[in-house]
Amino acid sequence: MSAPFTPTDEQRRILDHADGHLLIEAAAGSGKTSVLALLALEYAAVGRAVLALTFSANGKAVLADRLAAWNPRLADKVTVATIDEVCEAEAQRCLADDRLSVDDGWALDHVLPCVIERTNEAFAGDERHPQLEGHAEARRDLLDAFRFIKQSLAPGLIGDEQDPDWIEQAIGDRPYPVWHAFLEYERRRAVLPVERRKRRGRGFRLAGDACYDLVRAAGQEGLNPPGFGQRYLLLDEFHDTSPLQLEFLSLWGRRLQRVVAVGDRDQALQAWRAADAAHIFPAFCERFAVRTRLPLSLSFRFGPRLAQLANALRSPSQAPVQGAGDSPGRVVEERRPLAAFLKALGQDPDAGGCAILARDAGQLVPVQLALAELGQPFRLHERVLPFWRRGEARLLQALAEIVAAPRTGETRAHAQPDPEYLKRQRRLLAERLLSLPGWLLGDATRQDLIDHIADSAANWRAVCEMLPRVPFSPDAGEAQRGRRSQLQAAIAALLEAPADQALGPLVRAFARAARLETDLAAYAGSREQGRARVAAWRHLVDHLDAQGFTAAGWLKRLADLERRHRYPSETARPGPLLSSIFHAKGSEWDRVVLVGLEEGRFPLANVPFAEEKRYAYVACTRARRALILHAEPGATPGRLLPLLMEAAQ
Ligand SMILES: Nc1ncnc2c1ncn2[C@@H]1O[C@H](COP(=O)(O)OP(=O)(O)OP(=O)(O)O)[C@@H](O)[C@H]1O
Numbered sequence: 001m002s003a004p005f006t007p008t009d010e011q012r013r014i015l016d017h018a019d020g021h022l023l024i025e026a027a028a029g030s031g032k033t034s035v036l037a038l039l040a041l042e043y044a045a046v047g048r049a050v051l052a053l054t055f056s057a058n059g060k061a062v063l064a065d066r067l068a069a070w071n072p073r074l075a076d077k078v079t080v081a082t083i084d085e086v087c088e089a090e091a092q093r094c095l096a097d098d099r100l101s102v103d104d105g106w107a108l109d110h111v112l113p114c115v116i117e118r119t120n121e122a123f124a125g126d127e128r129h130p131q132l133e134g135h136a137e138a139r140r141d142l143l144d145a146f147r148f149i150k151q152s153l154a155p156g157l158i159g160d161e162q163d164p165d166w167i168e169q170a171i172g173d174r175p176y177p178v179w180h181a182f183l184e185y186e187r188r189r190a191v192l193p194v195e196r197r198k199r200r201g202r203g204f205r206l207a208g209d210a211c212y213d214l215v216r217a218a219g220q221e222g223l224n225p226p227g228f229g230q231r232y233l234l235l236d237e238f239h240d241t242s243p244l245q246l247e248f249l250s251l252w253g254r255r256l257q258r259v260v261a262v263g264d265r266d267q268a269l270q271a272w273r274a275a276d277a278a279h280i281f282p283a284f285c286e287r288f289a290v291r292t293r294l295p296l297s298l299s300f301r302f303g304p305r306l307a308q309l310a311n312a313l314r315s316p317s318q319a320p321v322q323g324a325g326d327s328p329g330r331v332v333e334e335r336r337p338l339a340a341f342l343k344a345l346g347q348d349p350d351a352g353g354c355a356i357l358a359r360d361a362g363q364l365v366p367v368q369l370a371l372a373e374l375g376q377p378f379r380l381h382e383r384v385l386p387f388w389r390r391g392e393a394r395l396l397q398a399l400a401e402i403v404a405a406p407r408t409g410e411t412r413a414h415a416q417p418d419p420e421y422l423k424r425q426r427r428l429l430a431e432r433l434l435s436l437p438g439w440l441l442g443d444a445t446r447q448d449l450i451d452h453i454a455d456s457a458a459n460w461r462a463v464c465e466m467l468p469r470v471p472f473s474p475d476a477g478e479a480q481r482g483r484r485s486q487l488q489a490a491i492a493a494l495l496e497a498p499a500d501q502a503l504g505p506l507v508r509a510f511a512r513a514a515r516l517e518t519d520l521a522a523y524a525g526s527r528e529q530g531r532a533r534v535a536a537w538r539h540l541v542d543h544l545d546a547q548g549f550t551a552a553g554w555l556k557r558l559a560d561l562e563r564r565h566r567y568p569s570e571t572a573r574p575g576p577l578l579s580s581i582f583h584a585k586g587s588e589w590d591r592v593v594l595v596g597l598e599e600g601r602f603p604l605a606n607v608p609f610a611e612e613k614r615y616a617y618v619a620c621t622r623a624r625r626a627l628i629l630h631a632e633p634g635a636t637p638g639r640l641l642p643l644l645m646e647a648a649q
């Protein structure tokens with residue numbers, strides 16, 4: 001099958017462009033990805049080696065699907081990858097190269113300078129703190145601090161970065177940038193052996209960046225990733241390019257015959273990675289001597305009403321887009337309680353063509369909970385975890401297991417026949433519980449305990465009974481002791497709790513005693529993720545309270561949900577698709593429901609409003625025909641809801 005449409009004149013000009021590199025900056029739905037896919041197929045048809053790079057896994061899937069649907073034979077000749085995948089492959093190759101060993105010395109030589117640079121950027125203009133590079137004393141301080149921390153306190157300290165006691169103990173009176181640089185450095189160093197990235201957790205955000213550092217450190221001569229053989233480079237979602245990624249792309253430089261980049265600065269969502277669309281487009285033009293920019297001014301995704309909304313959200317510098325879709329489009333404000341609205345949606349035979357989007361995956365937890373209680377089917381974007389597999393829910397499950405664990409033996413109402421599955425589950429739960437930073441268990445001890453729990457459900461309780469008695473190491477400081485005894489007391493209280501008591505108040509008490517929310521926040525890759533995690537945790541606990549679950553009841557509910565998720569009934573109607581906005585990039589649905597438009601949720605507090613507006617733009621422009629904006633009736637709407645409704649009038 002070829003493209004299901006005839007390219008417009010504007011699109012044809014891009015396809016026929018034969019003179020040098022090309023940049024297309026255009027609005028959502030204007031056919032950027034479609035044109036890139038057509039171009040890739042045209043190049044492949046005449047035997048040109050094409051590499052199509054995207055900046056997100058979702059973008060890659062959308063592009064690859066389109067190529068495969070339009071021309072399966074030629075699609076095989078186009079390499080589609082995310083830029084991180086290409087860079088990681090190259091980093092792996094560097095790591096496997098005997099001439100480049102990644103030991104502490106290497107990391108100090110190659111990574112530390114980048115960390116110092118980043119730290120200096122963070123403190124530029126701050127007179128209270130010296131710049132690190134070129135400042136011999138501060139640099140020596142930094143290295144001393146690394147040594148000290150590595151020898152004694154590393155695991156707990158990294159986990160507890162928000163705790164001033166720890167900071168003081170480890171860093172003493174060294175300047176704050178030293179502390180900041182240490183954390184940066186430690187995160188990067190920890191993720192340098194790329195295979196560890198699979199473990200995610202702390203440092204995940206910087207794993208990709210560490211690969212770029214590594215490749216850059218290896219130098220241009222060493223480069224040979226699969227894409228370096230290709231001379232035609234197509235870049236989708238170019239607005240999400242970080243400066244490090246632009247450096248990486250520049251290493252291809254003169255080997256490339258043609259680069260075609262498409263993007264939309266208003267869809268830039270990777271600011272956390274230092275991607276800055278306003279600067280990246282001019283920087284790209286300069287680096288690659290791009291002389292031609294071509295427009296795309298019609299959106300085929302939606303009609304005039306949604307185009308009007310899209311234009312109101314775009315940067316003033318961008319030319320307006322015209323809605324050429326086959327429906328005029330509808331924008332509706334929905335203020336029924338979420339559960340009532342979802343119930344009505346479930347009765348609609350077209351619910352399967354609908355996507356429910358939220359600012360982040362944590363904000364989808366209440367939607368999942370409401371649908372689960374209604375017994376309505378739903379699908380999840382493949383990158384969005386079911387709520388019961390998220391970190392905070394696993395922790396909650398671990399706590400419920402402790403309360404519900406039989407005093408002897410292994411039988412339990414929700415036990416399932418697959419022992420391997422149960423073993424894996426226990427391992428995951430034990431990992432979640434025993435990795436709380438306050439335990440300060442050495443890696444080996446923690447692993448032993450986790451293995452022990454994984455072996456048998458009887459050991460789960462035995463280990464929990466033992467935990468409150470684990471002695472302190474003689475060198476443990478005051479803060480460490482305090483932190484550990486709080487956790488120990490909290491675990492002991494859970495063990496005493498009657499199994500048939502409501503679970504909500506029990507875990508609330510545990511969370512308070514163990515300062516759990518601090519840990520949840522500290523575990524996240526960023527402050528923003530930390531907040532989302534805490535919010536998701538609170539939703540879960542509120543839900544337990546509202547539904548009055550006991551520990552055993554909750555575990556049974558989770559087991560049912562997991563079973564339904566793993567073995568969906570083939571006859572059931574498909575429910576709506578749930579996705580975070582980030583993972584919805586590049587996709588489109590007839591009807592989009594945007595939930596969580598309440599104050600403090602979307603827009604998020606403490607995130608620049610411009611960024612939240614970009615998230616809203618991406619979400620709203622996924623709709624082909626109808627956009628439904630939801631906020632709970634009792635809650636104050638955030639700034640976005642009236643803005644969106646007004647823009648759509
Ligand atoms: N010339 C055309 N005629 C009809 N439909 C078209 C045309 N060009 C693109 N489309 C359709 O418009 C929709 C949006 O296209 P596409 O996803 O390529 O846009 P985009 O600019 O990449 O969007 P986004 O930036 O939001 O990811 C798709 O359904 C595509 O098939």
